[in-house]
Amino acid sequence: MQIALxxxxxxxxxxxxxxxxxxxxIDWCxxxxxxxTDRVLPRSTYRKLAPELFNGARTAAGTPLRVQLLGxxxxxxxxxxxxxxxxxAPVIDLNFGCPAKTVNKSRGGAVLLKEPELLHAIVREVRRSVPAAIPVTAKMRLGFDHKDLALDCARALAEGGxxxxxxxxxxxxxxxxxxAHWEWVARVQEVVAVPVYANGDIWSLDDWRRCREVSGAENIMLGRGVVARPDLARQIxxxxxxxxxxxxxxxxLQPLLADFWLQARRKISPRYAPGRLKQWLAMLTRSYPEAVExxxxxxxxxxxxxxDALLGVSIAPAEANVLPIYEADGEALSDLQ
Structure with a gap:
């Protein structure tokens, strides 16, 4: 059994x-x-979105990191x-599941589930392009507006490599x-010979037990559930x-929340750092009454x-990030809340 973030x-x-x-x-993230889109991205892009690559492709806790590409x-x-x-990068992951409208309009993410042949071509080309020892993995949804092609898409991904x-x-x-339609995870596993991970609506131990029973999947990926309850993976x-x-x-949880804020203060401009804390706190309210307060x-x-004062932390002025950064994709954020 593996648990992914x-x-x-x-x-x-x-x-x-x-x-x-x-x-x-958490076994990997x-x-x-x-x-x-149309070029090889510069090193700076990977350093911004995957800084762990420059630290052995692991988080500080030692959890392996996969690099996900979308296009x-x-x-x-x-x-x-x-x-x-x-x-x-020790593993390349391909995104065929993002539901954000701006992403789908630019022919990325879940919209590609309308084209199983293209899924196959993408995975096959990525598999051909990277060293044989480096796995290529994929994340998909059950389709764009219906599930009719779900099994075809899964076969295309597996047969592509x-x-x-x-x-x-x-x-x-x-x-x-x-x-979440966990029974479809079982259907996907029936038509492919590679491991299938179940993802979606696992908020608690009881959810995990039901998911395992319905999907038959031992491997899972946790999303909003583990953000709302940070020890969910450990519990499972x-x-x-x-x-x-x-x-x-x-x-x-307090020391982790304080450290999250301190890291945000150091890495994100003052204009956006409070929003990142509020975003996580809003999700923690699902599990902790204290988070509501x-x-x-x-x-x-x-x-x-x-x-700083509310969290009981202090940061030296020289440590705070005062440089502007790009604002996160608001549509993608709203999809998660």
Whole structure:
């Protein structure tokens, strides 16, 4: 059994990957998608979106990182995959699941599920372009607006050379609305010979147990569930071993929340750092009543120094990031909330 941390664009960046993998239970994680269009991206792009590449392709906790690419040009994706491997990527993952309208309009993500032949061509070209020892994996949904091509898409990925397939058990049109159709994960596994991971609507131990029963999948990918409850992967790993990991208390979460904020202060400009904290806090409110109270205090706060005081942290002026950065994709963020 393996538990993976999902690549959620605009949410699970290197800061949150660091914090969540320190809690434990996560076997590997994936970068936010790296959008590929018509050229090999510069080293700076990979350094921005996959800084762990320059630290052995692992988070500080030692959790392996995969590099995820998104695009529709097989040759260009292959060239970028080859370059990512030169930079140290141990696995190349391909995104065929992103539901964001802006991404789909530019022929990326879930819209490609309308074209199984193109999926096959992309995976085949990326597989051909990277060293044989480096696996190529893929993430898909059950389709764009229907599930009629789900099994064809899965076959296309596997026959193209994907070593593993993660299935988010909903279509693009279904977005993140419950329920996730875990029974389709079982159907996908029936038609491919590679491991299939179940993804979608696993918020608790009970959800995981139901997902395993319905999908038959031992391997899972956690997304919003582990962001809302940071010890969920640890709980599931322990339960699978017949143990009880207990539940992380709000008090135990405090140091991680403070460290998340300190890293955000150091890496993100003051204009955007508060938004990143609010984003995670909003998801923590699902699991922690205390997060509801804290979120109410910081919700309209824009001053980093005021948030420092609320969290009981201090940062030297020289450590704070005062340089502007690009704003995250607002549409992608709204999809996750």
């Amino acid at each position: 999902a690549p959620m664009e605009g949410l699970v960046d290197e800061i949150l990957r660091d914090v969540l993998t320190r809690v434990g239970g 994936v970068t936010e998608f790296i959008r590929v 529709s040009d097989p040759k260009c994706l292959g060239d970028n995959a080859a370059y990512a491997c030169v930079l140290g 994907a070593a593993q397939i993660v299935v988010h058990a909903r279509t693009k049109v279904e977005g993140y609305k419950p329920p 790993a322990a339960a699978r071993a017949g143990e009880d990991a207990g539940v992380m208390s709000w008090e135990a 804290l979120f109410a205090l910081v919700r309209r706060e824009t001053r980093c120094e005021a948030i």
